[in-house]
Every structure is written in structure tokens, then in C-alpha cells.
Amino acid sequence: MNRSEFLSSLSDVLQRAVEVDDAGFGNVQRLAPGRANLEIVAQHGFSSPFLDFFKFVSVLDDSACGRAYRLKARVVVQDVLTDPHFAPFADVAIEAGFRAVQSTPIVGLHGDVLGVLSTHFRQPHRLTREAIGKLDACAREAATIMQAYDGNGHDGHDRHAYGEASGRDPGY
16 A cells, blocks of 8 residues: 555545544544654644644643543543643634544554544534444544555655645645
């Protein structure tokens, strides 16, 4: 699988995840090799300020994606304005146009977290049991794609993945 196929495949999975529960936005982040950061490699609906702010997210952050990575479990923020952990990011969320977010870890075959799949909602939101099942399936598919890409000798130092995912020059 080449880089273009990798990004296209993840974008397809993300599109399905966004459609699961009528989310307005979404992104897929991949663990940046050799770093304790998640990097956006696919996105749907976000503008530059959000993408710039969350280009790299420390796995130690209290953002939904950082917590999902650390906990190896889905994190649901039903309302970004009332979640105390999300408080440092609430202004960015409101500016981006979302009030709720769910982040699901993308877990590999050996139990390692490869990244995070997140969907974002314009209004406070509660996930249904059906949506949870479908998001889990999307995360498993994303894991398969990431492992296939890494299995082809790519070490993840894809310096242009963010730029291609966002349609912008990554600037590094």
C-alpha cells in the first residue's frame, strides 16, 4: 500500500464514521513514531485553525483523543462546555463548530494503540449502542489499514501525510 492509498483508505473509513451518527466533523490521528504525539492523517469538515491547533496532540493531553489513547478506551465528551477535562480546549471546539466529541482508540493486533478515530458533533450528543458498534468496526478497519501500511516498510515518518490529509503544505 502506498501513501496515497493509505490516506485514501483512512479517509473512506473516516467518512463512514462521520455518517454513523450524523457527526459534522471527524479526524483520524496516528501515533507519530518515536514521539508521544498523535498526528492528524485524515480529516473531515475542519478548517485551518482547528487543524493547526490539533496538528500534533501529546498523548498526555486531556483532550478526548489524548485520554482515549492513554486509557485504550473510548472517551465521550457529551458537551465540551461541561467536561472539566476538556476545558483547556473548549474555546477551540466552539470556534471549530462542535459541542461534543467521541474518540475511539485504534488498537492493533498486539494490543498497541496505533492512533485515534474521533467524530465531532455540532450539538451536545450522546452515542447510541448502534453507533458505538459501528464506530468500533471503523476503528478496527483503520487498524488493519495502518498495520498494512506499516507492514509495507513504512516507518510512519510520512512527513507529508498531514498536508495531504488537510489539502495544505505541512510546513516541515
